[in-house]
Amino acid sequence: MGMMQAERKIEGAALPSLYASHVKVQPRAVAGPVRRAKWTVLFLLLGLYYAVPWLRWDRGPGVPDQAVLVDMAHARLFLGPIEIWPQEVYYLVGLLILAAIGLFAATSLFGRVWCGFACPQTVWTDLFQWVERKVEGDRNARIKLDAGPRNVVWWRKKTVKHAAWLFIAMATGGAWIMYFNDAPTLTREMLAGEAGLTVYGFFALFTGTTWLLAGGAREQVCTYMCPWPRIQGAMLDENSLVVTYREWRGERRGKPSDAAAGDCVNCKACVHVCPTGIDIRDGQQLECIGCGLCIDACDDVMGRLGREKGLIAFETLSNLAASTAATKGMEPGPARREAGMAARRAPNFLRVRTLIYAGALGAVAALMLGAWMLRETLTISVLPDRAPLFVRLSNGGIRNAYTLKLANKLREGGTLTLEIRGPADLSLMVPEAPHDPQGRPLLHARPDAIASYRAFVSAPPSLRLPERVEVTFRLLDAEGRVQASATSAFLGPHP
Amino acid sequence: MPTKIEKDAISGQMTTGHEWDGLKELDTPMPRWWLWTFYATVVFALAWVVIYPAIPVSGLTGLSGWTARGALPAEIAAERARIEPMLARLREATPGEIAADPEMRAFALAGGRGAFNNTCAGCHGAGGQGALGFPSLADDDWLFGGKLDEIQHTIRHGVRAGESDDQRGIAMPAFLSTGMLNAAQVNDTAEYVLSLTGRATNAEAAGRGEALFSENCASCHGERGEGNRDMGAPRLNDRIWLFGGDKAAIMRTIAYSRAGVMPSWQGRLDPAVVNMLTLYVHSLGGGE
Structure with a gap:
């Protein structure tokens, strides 16, 4: 460190350090429509998160009855009536793509609503700050407490706060592992101390990270860790609704009594309520999560001063530019306010960018729906033997061996007839399977499992075939309908 | 080396003094805990090197003495115990x-x-x-x-x-080297063996070979070359030839015998x- 300090001197003057101690952001409580919207979203999302693992879904005997369950041990994902096998992970990928495009579309339309309202980091930080406020008081009281002596009151308040935080964090971590286990059973086991070490490990991990990120790191997750703020410049355009300070109306800042000053009275209410500790009047910045609490704070002040609300508002940058142009050179006052507001136009939500997002959303959703409707519950895969590719039989014929895998995604098993389509005179044999009256093998598709069979296809010595011909294996149900088929190759020596 | 520290006109922030072709770097300090996190990872890495075998030199196993090879027997034993039932x-x-x-x-x-x-x-x-x-x-x-x-x-x-x-200890005699058959007889027997799968090149020789086969080979391989599984005598009337099925290979087999082990x-x-x-x-x- 000494070396670094020595280097960082120019012409004898010490330079500022490359690192700064973090200054804790102490946001003030605020009330208003945006705050109410945030509470509503918070209750909805947290309610959903905690309640979903407890929803039941009857799937019959021997199958988990949890509506949403990631069953690692049996490699199944249950989503209500939907049951997905690991090889169908593309449904999950499709959901993630939908979520990503939805995020882009929402950002393009309404700015960083995800960051400000729905991101887990924001939701849990909001909850933790509410607890902090209840225990330690509002902004000023907290600043005073932190600056003051570490006396009994300090210790009591900090203990109560962290205990409450830890309780929420444990509930959060506990709820997360419920998505991977049967919730009632696991809760009973965990309380009785009978759950596995893995369960307690993940419980501790998610409890710890919740406590650390929502209690300690807070806005630093957004400003230092999250990549999303860094690509906002590409996501937003001049027609996106973003939290904006109407500079053309607020400047020059002055006292309420100063008739020549703009509407901003420099009360710093917007700064004090900001959960990331920035000044929205500096313009668009990556730290702004678009929560809009400064709008509530400013509207409150404007209301008390008897001035029109909306000095800080959800506004498009193109409107901001139009208002600025329309009020250029005008003196502060009602006339400037009216001229500025009159220059605005209703936000245009039907833009090329948003239409492309909507189209992409629709296309992916339709693709997923189609894939789901056409999902095959019974599949057959054919793996030809690689060594040997074929064998010469004692009668001079040629035989190929295959491994058949019958994947049955249903909870009922069934017997299916196997037949091959290819050059006539090829004969099929599955030694381990019974045969129907016509001599065709009867395969059993085991319920919710993959059944494996060895199949042999033989060509008689009289049959002259090229080195490679296609052979299709078909599974027929009792009515003779093709339920699944797969094509493979029948190989032989060079003719 | 930093050259000139100044206040950036647009952002109002100080610069670090670093300048590249006119591009100046704003001084945006990282939080101090970030630096401590970095130091913590360095300490973790050093501790890892000391405790675990991180240096690829034989004998440097680290303080804990743990090695992947050393852990293997226990893993094998655990797997054995798992599959033992x-x-x-x-x-x-x-x-x-x-x-x-x-x-x-x-x-x-x-x-x-x-x-x-x-x-x-x-x-x-x-x-x-x-x-x-x-x-x-x-x-x-x-x-x-x-x-x-x-x-x-x-x-x-x-x-x-x-x-x-x-x-299964029985082996085929070497008919030529033991003098049981002469070279012409080996040829005739081979022609007869070929004829069992319809491939004789000389019907007359095959006809002579029939008696030789009956006398010398049929006790193991059967009158029609159908083989004998009790002693592992191969079938001679099929299309599968363990030691080659052309005439030269068959003659070599009769003359010097074969005995897979x-x-x-x-x-x-x-x-x-x-x-x-x-x-x-x-x-x-x-x-x-």
């Missing part, structure tokens, strides 16, 4: 019982593949495809029988493996492994 069942069961039990059968086929590649594939080839002199196990021709019990017997006792009480695996392999191999080999060509 199944191996115990496989040891007691007959191949037929294993084939009838889906759980045992699946385990035996998977384990048999590994054991086959370890023990058998060196001669019989991957997938039992065979080679000249080493029988294919994937076709429909079985020298000593292709039923489960017969395959198990062959794996246990081998072929010409020195077990004197077994018919396979070790007996009883006592060398766990009986459970013998049973797994039995199931796997039987599955290759569908068995009998």
Whole structure:
């Protein structure tokens, strides 16, 4: 460190350090429509998160009855009536793509609503700050407490706060592992101390990270860790609704009594309520999560001063530019306010960018729906033997061996007839399977499992075939309908 | 080296003094905890190097003494303990019982593949495809029988493996070098053998060979070359030739004899492994 300090001197003057101690952001409580919207979203999302693992879904005997369950041990994902096998992970990928495009579309339309309202980091930080406020008081009281002596009151308040935080964090971590286990059973086991070490490990991990990120790191997750703020410049355009300070109306800042000053009275209410500790009047910045609490704070002040609300508002940058142009050179006052507001136009939500997002959303959703409707519950895969590719039989014929895998995604098993389509005179044999009256093998598709069979296809010595011909294996149900088929190759020596 | 620290006109922030072709770097300090996190990762890495074998020099195992190789026996022992109940069942069961039990059968086929590649594939080839002199196990021709019990017997006792009480010790005589047949007679016998699959090049010689075959070969290979599984005498009237089926190869076989050898695996392999191999080999060509 000494070396670094020595280097960082120019012409004898010490330079500022490359690192700064973090200054804790102490946001003030605020009330208003945006705050109410945030509470509503918070209750909805947290309610959903905690309640979903407890929803039941009857799937019959021997199958988990949890509506949403990631069953690692049996490699199944249950989503209500939907049951997905690991090889169908593309449904999950499709959901993630939908979520990503939805995020882009929402950002393009309404700015960083995800960051400000729905991101887990924001939701849990909001909850933790509410607890902090209840225990330690509002902004000023907290600043005073932190600056003051570490006396009994300090210790009591900090203990109560962290205990409450830890309780929420444990509930959060506990709820997360419920998505991977049967919730009632696991809760009973965990309380009785009978759950596995893995369960307690993940419980501790998610409890710890919740406590650390929502209690300690807070806005630093957004400003230092999250990549999303860094690509906002590409996501937003001049027609996106973003939290904006109407500079053309607020400047020059002055006292309420100063008739020549703009509407901003420099009360710093917007700064004090900001959960990331920035000044929205500096313009668009990556730290702004678009929560809009400064709008509530400013509207409150404007209301008390008897001035029109909306000095800080959800506004498009193109409107901001139009208002600025329309009020250029005008003196502060009602006339400037009216001229500025009159220059605005209703936000245009039907833009090329948003239409492309909507189209992409629709296309992916339709693709997923189609894939789901056409999902095959019974599949057959054919793996030809690689060594040997074929064998010469004692009668001079040629035989190929295959491994058949019958994947049955249903909870009922069934017997299916196997037949091959290819050059006539090829004969099929599955030694381990019974045969129907016509001599065709009867395969059993085991319920919710993959059944494996060895199949042999033989060509008689009289049959002259090229080195490679296609052979299709078909599974027929009792009515003779093709339920699944797969094509493979029948190989032989060079003719 | 920093050159000139100044206040940036647009942002109002200080610069670090670094400048590249007119681009100046704003001084945006990182939080101090970020730096401490970085130091913590460095300490973690150093501790790791001291505790675990991180330096690729023989003998430098780290303070804990842990090595991947050292941990292996315990892992193998744990895996052995895990599969031991199944191996115990496989040891007691007959191949037929294993084939009838889906759980045992699946385990035996998977384990048999590994054991086959370890023990058998060196001669019989991957997938039992065979080679000249080493029988294919994937076709429909079985020298000593292709039923489960017969395959198990062959794996246990081998072929010409020195077990004197077994018919499998019998070997084919070298008819030319022992003087039992002269060169012309070897030729005639070979022509007759070829004729069994309709490939004789000289009908007259084949006709002479018939009597020679009946006298010298039929006791093992059968009057019509149908073979004898008790002593592993191959069929001569099919299209599968262990040592080659053209006339030159057949003459060489008659003149100097052939005697394939396979070790007996009883006592060398766990009986459970013998049973797994039995199931796997039987599955290759569908068995009998």
